[in-house]
Amino acid sequence: MNKLFGISLVAVGLSLTSGALAADPVEACAGCHNKDGVSTDSKVPTLAGMSAKYLSDTIGDYQKKARPCPEATVINGDKKGSKTDMCQVVKDLSAADIAKIAQYYSNQTYVKAKQTSDAALAAKGKDIHVKLCDKCHTEGGTVADDDSGFLGGQWMPYLEAQLKDFKAGKRPVPTKMKPKLDEVQDSDIPALVQYYGSVK
């Protein structure tokens, strides 16, 4: 009896050790997006609460290098201080890892970034948004089920970079978004960005 008990304890001990050694794929992401997915760096988007579909599709886009991959510095964990980019961090993820990460971040709670915006520009941006964008980015771009990222309450510097990348043809624009974005002048971008920053 005692002997058997001893053996099963050893078995439990071994399985615990191997479980601890198999790295959780979310750890690598938490290095920049934080464990709760609420980013504290204005160039790094908050992922918490986005739909699993948008997250997994987007990770797939980075695996195909379909989106720009600006270099960024890891702020948490073992690799703190090192530099890498989105294309490198996702390149070896399996489909199962991607599903796990997407599920994990979609289950976190979206917290809007604390940032100040210019009221006059935000009012102008709101008019543009309501006219051209709210059909797909409903409620100011805060609804996960739209499967189109978050706009309202997302970090303004991140959004500005995305709008410029879309306009410059560096990030593919969804086919149906293109005609609407074509109506946005480059000089309208600050207004849109300030509006999204003002969504509380």
Ligand code: HEC
């Ligand atoms: C070194 C920092 C860093 C690490 C580590 C990192 N990211 Fe990112 N991530 C970024 C930056 C910076 C951007 C914005 C890139 C841009 O401006 O185009 C981003 C963008 C994203 C986006 C796009 C969000 C959107 O709204 O479209 C997703 C999804 C994402 N990361 C997921 C992940 C996942 C999953 C991991 C872990 C496997 C990860 N990131 C690890 C820095 C990082």
Ligand code: HEC
């Ligand atoms: C026909 C639907 C549609 C319309 C209209 C539309 N969008 Fe989008 N938008 C999308 C989809 C879908 C995505 C996700 C793109 C991807 O997967 O890369 C997106 C993504 C974005 C993103 C990137 C979000 C992120 O997290 O990185 C921004 C910024 C954006 N749209 C801004 C706008 C603005 C500004 C307008 C109005 C001028 C607009 N969109 C109109 C469908 C639309």
